[in-house]
Amino acid sequence: METGSPYGRMPAIAVVLAVKELANAKTRLTDAVPDREKLVLAMFADTVDAVRAAGVEHVVVVSPDADVAAWARHHRLIHISDAERDSSLNAAFALGADAARTTDRQLVSIVLLQADIPAVRPAEFAAAIAAARPYPRAVVADRDGTGTTMLVRQAHITEDSSFGPGSAAAHRNAGAVDLDPLGQNWPGLRTDVDTLADLAAAAELGVGEHTSKWIQARRSAVARARDAS
Numbered sequence: 001m002e003t004g005s006p007y008g009r010m011p012a013i014a015v016v017l018a019v020k021e022l023a024n025a026k027t028r029l030t031d032a033v034p035d036r037e038k039l040v041l042a043m044f045a046d047t048v049d050a051v052r053a054a055g056v057e058h059v060v061v062v063s064p065d066a067d068v069a070a071w072a073r074h075h076r077l078i079h080i081s082d083a084e085r086d087s088s089l090n091a092a093f094a095l096g097a098d099a100a101r102t103t104d105r106q107l108v109s110i111v112l113l114q115a116d117i118p119a120v121r122p123a124e125f126a127a128a129i130a131a132a133r134p135y136p137r138a139v140v141a142d143r144d145g146t147g148t149t150m151l152v153r154q155a156h157i158t159e160d161s162s163f164g165p166g167s168a169a170a171h172r173n174a175g176a177v178d179l180d181p182l183g184q185n186w187p188g189l190r191t192d193v194d195t196l197a198d199l200a201a202a203a204e205l206g207v208g209e210h211t212s213k214w215i216q217a218r219r220s221a222v223a224r225a226r227d228a229s
C-alpha cells in the first residue's frame with residue numbers, strides 16, 4: 001500500500017508538541033541570534049516535518065502563539081491554545097495528550113516530543129518509536145543526558161510528565177525505560193536547541209530545510225555572535 005512514508009503509517013500514535021508564545025521563547029538565545037522567533041518557528045516546522053515523514057498521522061500542537069497556530073492549521077495539525085491558562089510545559093503536554101485521546105480512541109501510544117530538534121531524521125524517530133513499543137513508558141534523553149527530548153507512553157497513562165531540569169532522571173524514576181542510556185543512537189533526536197552551541201551541534205548533524213534556510217540567511221550574524229561568545 002502506498003503510504004507516502006518509507007516507514008509505513010503510524011496510525012496508533014499521536015505526537016504532542018508544545019511551543020510557547022514566540023516572543024517569550026528561547027530566551028537563552030536572545031543576545032546570540034537575530035530573528036529568534038523565526039528560528040523557533042523553523043525548528044518547530046522541521047521537527048513536525050520529520051515526524052510526519054515518519055508516517056505519524058496525529059500531530060497535536062499546544063501553543064498560545066498566533067503564528068504557531070496558523071502554521072499548525074495550514075499543515076492540518078490539531079492545534080490547542082493554552083493561552084488563557086496558568087501554563088507550563090507539563091501542563092501543555094497534558095492538554096495535548098487529552099486532545100489526542102479524544103481524537104482517536106484506538107491510540108496505543110502518545111509521544112511527548114520537544115519542538116526544538118531540527119536535526120531529527122524520520123528514520124531516527126521511527127527507530128525510537130519501534131524501540132519503545134514493548135514498554136509502557138520510554139524516554140530519550142537529550143545530548144548531555146540530563147534533559148528529555150522524547151517521552152513515549154501508552155495512551156491510557158495520564159500521569160503528569162516531568163519535563164524541566166533533570167527530566168531524564170525524573171522520567172526514569174517514574175518508570176520510563178531509557179532507550180539510549182549510552183547516548184550512542186539518534187543524535188538528531190537527542191539534539192534539542194537551547195543555546196548557540198546546541199545550534200552549532202544541530203547544524204553539524206544537518207538540520208531540516210526550514211532551519212537550514214534560517215541559518216543560510218543569517219550565517220554571518222550567527223558567526224559573529226559565536227566569535228563573541
Ligand SMILES: Nc1nc2c(ncn2[C@@H]2O[C@H](COP(=O)(O)OP(=O)(O)OP(=O)(O)O)[C@@H](O)[C@H]2O)c(=O)[nH]1
Pocket residue numbers: 018019020021024025026027028029062063064082087088089092114115116194
Ligand atoms: N505551549 C507551551 N509550551 C511551552 C510552555 N513552556 C515551555 N514550552 C515549550 O517547551 C519547550 C521547552 O521550554 P523551555 O526550556 O522552558 O523554554 P525555551 O523557550 O525552550 O527556552 P528558554 O526561554 O531559553 O528557557 C519549548 O519548545 C517551549 O516553547 C508553556 O507554558 N506552554
Ligand SMILES: C=C(OP(=O)(O)O)C(=O)O
Pocket residue numbers: 089142146147148149162163164165167168192194
Ligand atoms: C524542558 C526540558 O528541556 P529544555 O529546557 O532544554 O528545553 C527538558 O529536557 O525536560
